Amino acid sequence: MRKIKGSRRPEILDAALAVAAEDGIDALTMRTVAARIGVTPMAIYGYFRNKDELLDALVGRILADVTPPPGNLSWSETILGLAVEVRAVARRYPAVFPLLFTRPAVHPSAILIVDRLFDALLRAGVEPAQVPRVERMISTFVLGYAVSEVGGRFAEGSLDTRSRRAQLAPDQLPGHRAVAEQLDAPVDWDAEFRADLEGLLAVVTGPGAPGRRQPADLPAPTG
Amino acid sequence: MRKIKGSRRPEILDAALAVAAEDGIDALTMRTVAARIGVTPMAIYGYFRNKDELLDALVGRILADVTPPPGNLSWSETILGLAVEVRAVARRYPAVFPLLFTRPAVHPSAILIVDRLFDALLRAGVEPAQVPRVERMISTFVLGYAVSEVGGRFAEGSLDTRSRRAQLAPDQLPGHRAVAEQLDAPVDWDAEFRADLEGLLAVVTGPGAPGRRQPADLPAPTG
């Protein structure tokens, strides 16, 4: 594997990102990526052992786009800022972002983000023993929400649409019936994401939360 | 598409599940699935328009394995029970479960689960206007956690392991340094999942939560 200075690895990863952006993840093949930088498919094997390793590196490349917030922010502003950044990156690379959920977060860029979260949670007064757990909880929610949005899991649909899909009469979906009006209303995803996050931060640091040590600067919920 | 009685669709889906369980998602091809039920690859196209439609149906098949809790449980027992079931199903089908996050939840089995969640949240006193949002929050966390576990995203690793991966000195990861002892300790994933969920339920229904209407039977956190 050539990892020397002047390696074309970044060039290849950018080409992969471009191919996926234009034609989707299925179009991202060794052959299309190679063609985009004007080489033969086999040339890529000089930089990545195989396609799997290329996709792993792509995960690192995507997370490298998450610009960390400045160091002088409060713990809650830091976490919210990182979350908003991650979600913005998901929207920037919708076709490939779901890869983040299937491949281990072992890249330098991922570890740097986790480190900022650890630090912010400690400043929030979370007990060190609870910090890794809370970090997993927050990053799971943030990644999950971002992937759900870009992957189409948050399919909207009226009561009628949903009961048709379920092949059931509306009466057999009492929960849906009770909130039918809400299912017709458009969703403000930005506001929902923020409200959810603020709720999450409240639970991990709020009064009575397990692993809580001292008061913190949690903002009032705005949702 | 043959959707008549006596269709072999269930047989095909079970074969797909078996192939993935034995040899992984990459081995799940039209050809291997066909071979497993003793037909030619082209026979499958009589039941599914293409591979994508087969995978979509597989998502429904997986969720159909989630046995809904009995109707006489409290709202919190209902939600916890569903969550535990979903996580159990993820562990049953680790190779294919991540598909749930990439494909819209429009299958009858998915809608039935959502309906139970809607109902439980209403019983918890969540305002109808907030119910769909809270449902998305909970299901995003539950699915995200389950996928992270089976997909290996929750890679454990000591401070040393992580700083090596990050290609950084431990000093450049102050957050990790501060919780280094925790990174060496083994994680009780069952307990963590439960503690996280109870925290989540507390935030959506606890005192001061947005969309709260009346007291509810939230259990005390056990984590």
Add this chain to the structure above:
DNA sequence: ACCTGAACACCGTTCAAGT
């Protein structure tokens, strides 16, 4: 050190044909 070219064992899918 870096890249090419031919080849191999696979894919998903179309089309025409069989019973």
Add this chain to the structure above:
DNA sequence: ACCTGAACACCGTTCAAGT
């Protein structure tokens, strides 16, 4: 109604060879 068989345009990847 259900399935087969041959064929097509792709894949990822190996190997040997070029400069």
